[in-house]
Amino acid sequence: MTTTAGPTPGTTTVFDLGVTGVRALNAELHAPTSRHYEVLRPQGAHAVAAGIDTDIAVDVRGHVGYYAAGMNDGGRVTVHGNAGTGVAENMMSGLVRVTGDASQSAGATAHGGLLVVEGSASMRCGISMKGVDIVVGGDIGPMSAFMAQAGRLVVCGDAGASLGDSIYEARVYVRGGVASLGADCVEKEVRPEHRAELAELLAAAGIDADPAGFRRYGSARRLYHFTSGNSY
Amino acid sequence: MTDPSLREQHRFDSLRESATFDRPTIAAIQRAAATGVYDIRGWGAKRALPHFDDLLFLGASMSRYPLEGYRERCGTDVVLGDRNAAHPLHLDIPVTIAGMSFGALSAQAKEALGRGASEVGTSTTTGDGGMTPEERGQSTHLVYQYLPSRYGMNPTDLRKADAIEIVLGQGAKPGGGGMLLGQKISDRVADMRTLPAGIDQRSACRHPDWTGPDDLAIKILELREITDWAKPVYVKIGASRTYYDVKLAVAAGADVVVVDGMQGGTAATQDVFIEHVGIPTLAALPEAVQALQELGVHRKVQLIVSGGIRTGADVAKAMALGADAVAIGTAALIALGDNDPRHDDAYRRIGSAAGFYDDFQDGRDPAGITTQDPELAARLDPVEGGRRLANYLRVLTLEAQTIARACGKAHLRHLEPEDLVAVTIEAAAMARVPLAGTSWIPGRER
Ligand SMILES: Cc1cc2nc3c(=O)[nH]c(=O)nc-3n(C[C@H](O)[C@H](O)[C@H](O)COP(=O)(O)O)c2cc1C
Numbered sequence: 001m002t003t004t005a006g007p008t009p010g011t012t013t014v015f016d017l018g019v020t021g022v023r024a025l026n027a028e029l030h031a032p033t034s035r036h037y038e039v040l041r042p043q044g045a046h047a048v049a050a051g052i053d054t055d056i057a058v059d060v061r062g063h064v065g066y067y068a069a070g071m072n073d074g075g076r077v078t079v080h081g082n083a084g085t086g087v088a089e090n091m092m093s094g095l096v097r098v099t100g101d102a103s104q105s106a107g108a109t110a111h112g113g114l115l116v117v118e119g120s121a122s123m124r125c126g127i128s129m130k131g132v133d134i135v136v137g138g139d140i141g142p143m144s145a146f147m148a149q150a151g152r153l154v155v156c157g158d159a160g161a162s163l164g165d166s167i168y169e170a171r172v173y174v175r176g177g178v179a180s181l182g183a184d185c186v187e188k189e190v191r192p193e194h195r196a197e198l199a200e201l202l203a204a205a206g207i208d209a210d211p212a213g214f215r216r217y218g219s220a221r222r223l224y225h226f227t228s229g230n231s232y
Numbered sequence: 233m234t235d236p237s238l239r240e241q242h243r244f245d246s247l248r249e250s251a252t253f254d255r256p257t258i259a260a261i262q263r264a265a266a267t268g269v270y271d272i273r274g275w276g277a278k279r280a281l282p283h284f285d286d287l288l289f290l291g292a293s294m295s296r297y298p299l300e301g302y303r304e305r306c307g308t309d310v311v312l313g314d315r316n317a318a319h320p321l322h323l324d325i326p327v328t329i330a331g332m333s334f335g336a337l338s339a340q341a342k343e344a345l346g347r348g349a350s351e352v353g354t355s356t357t358t359g360d361g362g363m364t365p366e367e368r369g370q371s372t373h374l375v376y377q378y379l380p381s382r383y384g385m386n387p388t389d390l391r392k393a394d395a396i397e398i399v400l401g402q403g404a405k406p407g408g409g410g411m412l413l414g415q416k417i418s419d420r421v422a423d424m425r426t427l428p429a430g431i432d433q434r435s436a437c438r439h440p441d442w443t444g445p446d447d448l449a450i451k452i453l454e455l456r457e458i459t460d461w462a463k464p465v466y467v468k469i470g471a472s473r474t475y476y477d478v479k480l481a482v483a484a485g486a487d488v489v490v491v492d493g494m495q496g497g498t499a500a501t502q503d504v505f506i507e508h509v510g511i512p513t514l515a516a517l518p519e520a521v522q523a524l525q526e527l528g529v530h531r532k533v534q535l536i537v538s539g540g541i542r543t544g545a546d547v548a549k550a551m552a553l554g555a556d557a558v559a560i561g562t563a564a565l566i567a568l569g570d571n572d573p574r575h576d577d578a579y580r581r582i583g584s585a586a587g588f589y590d591d592f593q594d595g596r597d598p599a600g601i602t603t604q605d606p607e608l609a610a611r612l613d614p615v616e617g618g619r620r621l622a623n624y625l626r627v628l629t630l631e632a633q634t635i636a637r638a639c640g641k642a643h644l645r646h647l648e649p650e651d652l653v654a655v656t657i658e659a660a661a662m663a664r665v666p667l668a669g670t671s672w673i674p675g676r677e678r
Contacts, residue, residue: 023457026458026460027460030460046453046454047453047457050454050457050458051457051459053388066442066447066450066451066454067450067451070458071386071390071454071458072387073386073388085447089441090386092386104441105441105442108440108441109385109440124440128436128440147434147440150426169428223434224428224432225414225431226269226411226413227269
């Protein structure tokens with residue numbers, strides 16, 4: 001850890017993960033002495049910048065492994081590269097941005113905040129999401145928004161098979177094609193309020209796309225009450 | 233024989249119930265035919281299974297030296313999770329309270345569990361649905377469950393917990409997820425789970441962001457990172473392929489392994505699942521111990537066993553077979569007042585009776601335990617419930633000590649398989665102890 005100056009706004013603390021371990025990095029981020037951190041040579045390490053709960057900014061220069069920014073409650077984490085499984089899983093608030101692609105379960109079970117994947121996200125993107133907003137610049141893989149409870153998932157490219165299977169109250173917007181819809185997920189009308197929220201989400205994510213080109217998907221709510229008819 | 237009432241009596245006596253189609257079976261078929269929906273209920277497996285009852289202790293005699301009953305010291309404490317965590321749990325007794333969700337249980341019941349457990353120095357466990365202030369407030373040692381649904385999971389509560397329990401499954405339903413029927417989804421429960429009130433709610437059967445043991449190792453690492461390596465991480469499995477599951481849990485980094493046998497209770501599961509999936513506690517325990525021993529971590533990675541623990545004898549037997557502690561669910565609810573005869577009229581009004589009540593899923597519990605109805609829940613006084621639970625936990629401990637002393641053990645953890653024999657061949661084979669009066673352990677070379 002090298003600090004270019006004291007813990008005052010505008011200074012940056014640098015962690016070289018080729019030298020220091022993730023444990024030291026996270027310990028520092030949980031009791032930060034700086035407002036801005038640069039993480040160098042992450043080399044696919046897991047749990048990078050996980051458990052942040054203050055308003056700090058972290059720039060990770062390179063690819064990260066599983067659960068980067070996991071369970072964060074506040075802060076801004078940018079992965080300048082690709083992210084492994086479960087990036088921003090269970091995030092409560094804050095911003096996580098991946099400039100490359102994300103692997104499986106991006107934003108899984110997250111309650112709040114905004115996750116932006118500028119590239120594409122693999123399977124199970126937004127699985128069991130509980131209030132987070134997720135904006136994906138490219139495509140998402142199969143089984144995305146599985147059991148998604150709340151929040152919004154915006155996909156500028158295509159969605160893989162079984163989108164929104166067993167979805168609850170989350171809203172899904174897809175600009176491209178949808179390979180297939182999962183159990184109880186249906187296409188829904190895009191009303192002006194939806195176009196407005198899309199425009200807001202795209203603007204927040206800094207992604208330039210026309211809200212008019214998206215279709216909306218959500219729950220038919222036919223699985224909300226268990227009966228013998230519920231067999232898919 | 234002309235007396236018509238006698239004739240009638242003889243006719244009745246000659247009626248013979250089928251062992252295959254007994255009355256509950258006939259009723260189940262009739263119910264299925266009438267409704268078209270399978271039966272969902274609470275409680276655990278009700279069928280007879282090889283269990284701790286099939287084992288006996290060999291009290292001290294000529295070759296063993298007993299300790300003086302209730303006078304000479306017999307320790308009961310246990311340390312859980314000292315492999316990696318900076319703050320392992322140190323409990324006064326080896327009987328813990330198993331995870332039972334707020335949602336399945338009323339807030340009053342959760343509070344009562346916390347009060348009772350804390351009074352005797354043991355832990356409680358949250359459940360599917362998150363941590364309530366009632367339970368955190370009353371529990372000195374609180375284990376926070378990390379379940380596939382992740383309902384109510386958040387980093388603030390994670391940091392408030394004393395240990396984390398990653399749940400892969402339950403003995404009542406290994407391989408099954410969970411459900412909470414709409415009548416139990418009050419506004420508060422719905423809010424904690426981020427779901428609409430009043431809908432039937434499904435708890436996922438698979439974790440959303442990891443699959444398999446290699447991923448689990450990384451997940452455990454993440455949880456340790458988020459909590460700065462302070463808290464023990466438990467892994468709970470429903471007993472099925474126990475030997476392999478325990479090995480994989482240890483390899484993934486578990487500090488404590490919890491094995492829940494098929495008699496283990498549940499709040500709401502299909503009857504067919506409860507009775508036909510998984511293996512008995514007695515069969516699972518030795519498999520788990522063998523796995524730990526082969527890895528050289530028995531007693532280093534602690535083993536908690538649950539599923540049908542009722543008495544101090546059960547506690548002592550589980551520990552003699554190699555468990556470090558046990559967990560109780562159903563018995564704890566009974567101690568709070570579940571199935572109490574004083575509610576018998578109320579149970580009968582909803583089609584059950586004291587001693588039979590298992591409809592934990594439907595939220596009309598007259599004892600105020602498995603309900604979210606404010607009026608019913610108010611019937612359970614958390615202070616009185618806590619006192620009763622503490623009493624019961626004390627009795628379990630005293631009973632286990634009585635047996636340990638008779639076997640000459642100055643600490644419960646000194647009990648060993650050598651202290652046990654089995655009264656049935658099945659139990660001897662499962663528990664891997666000799667059939668009483670012989671030196672025969674089925675499956676072992678003599
Ligand atoms: C009402 C009730 C609710 C339960 N809820 C959970 C839960 O949320 N998570 C879990 O892992 N196990 C749950 N269980 C299972 C218990 O943690 C434990 O494994 C089981 O009750 C032990 O068996 P016993 O009931 O025979 O003591 C529940 C059990 C009951 C009776």
